Amino acid sequence: MNIELILFGAFALLTLLSAGTVIFARSPINSAMALVSTFFFMAGIYVLLWAHTVAVMQVLVYAGAIMVLFLFVIMLLNLGESPTRGKPTVARVAGGAATVGLFAVLAIILLKLPAEPATLSAEAQASFGTIATMGQVIFTKWLFPFEAVSLLLLVAMVGAVVVAKSRI
Amino acid sequence: MVPITYYLLLAAALFCMGMFGVLVRRNALVVFMSVELMLNAANLTFVSFARMRGDDLGHVSAFFVIAVAAAEAAIGLAIVIAVFRSRGSVLLEDLRTMKH
Structure with a gap:
């Protein structure tokens, strides 16, 4: 048993537990807090995959910005616990069955893929997934998508203000 | 060394x-949280494949997914607020105007 496997097992278990809490918690606040912990544990998994920049952005943008937005809306709307537990209707049972089926199909396909991670030279490993490398790629090869995404965020910001404001 | 398949299976489980x-x-x-x-499961898949191929293009894709998710959350929550204002409820079963 090496340390990487132990860390992966711990993070994976905690991620799945938190994700389960998100789905099954009665009150939206509990769901939101469980989602925050899901994002943190997933950041740990990203680090195990050498994606340090993505892990940092996960914590900053997801666990920071997006979750604050969620909590703000939950508190603004003053939502409490859901009054009754939903009845298991036909649509819900079918939804659960579809989920299990999807996971089975995905597992069959994924188990056929090669499992070995790439072996990198020491030099490539040192620069893999760092902010310097990603910045270089984003601001040269992917400059246009980057600018398009910043425009999208601006439009989303203006749109959110227009939609949420009662009177402009 | 953890096999990449484990990461991909974790992503599939999260997606499901x-x-x-x-x-x-x-x-x-x-x-919305679901x-x-x-989206996070898709990101994990991108990053896992990046590690499998030893190519950090997947990290750039994950970066763009995070940015689009931020935009989606802002707009979606604004819509939830607008719906709550007009209907007084955020339960999906109370929104049946468009139901035939």
Whole structure:
């Protein structure tokens, strides 16, 4: 048993537990807090995959910005616990069955893929997934998508203000 | 060395849990959180394949997914607020005007 496997097992278990809490918690606040912990544990998994920049952005943008937005809306709307537990209707049972089926199909396909991670030279490993490398790629090869995404965020910001404001 | 398949299976499990939440939950906010879970699962898949190929293009894709998820959360939550203002509820079953 090496340390990487132990860390992966711990993070994976905690991620799945938190994700389960998100789905099954009665009150939206509990769901939101469980989602925050899901994002943190997933950041740990990203680090195990050498994606340090993505892990940092996960914590900053997801666990920071997006979750604050969620909590703000939950508190603004003053939502409490859901009054009754939903009845298991036909649509819900079918939804659960579809989920299990999807996971089975995905597992069959994924188990056929090669499992070995790439072996990198020491030099490539040192620069893999760092902010310097990603910045270089984003601001040269992917400059246009980057600018398009910043425009999208601006439009989303203006749109959110227009939609949420009662009177402009 | 952890096999990449484990990471991919974890991503698949997370995606399925998010899908279950979208299909089963009635609270629009929890449905949004489930969508975020699904987006995260897609990100994990991107990053796993990046590690498998030794190519950090997947990290750039994950970066763009995070940015689009931020935009989606802002707009979606604004819509939830607008719906709550006009209907007084965020339960999806109360929104049946468009239902035939």
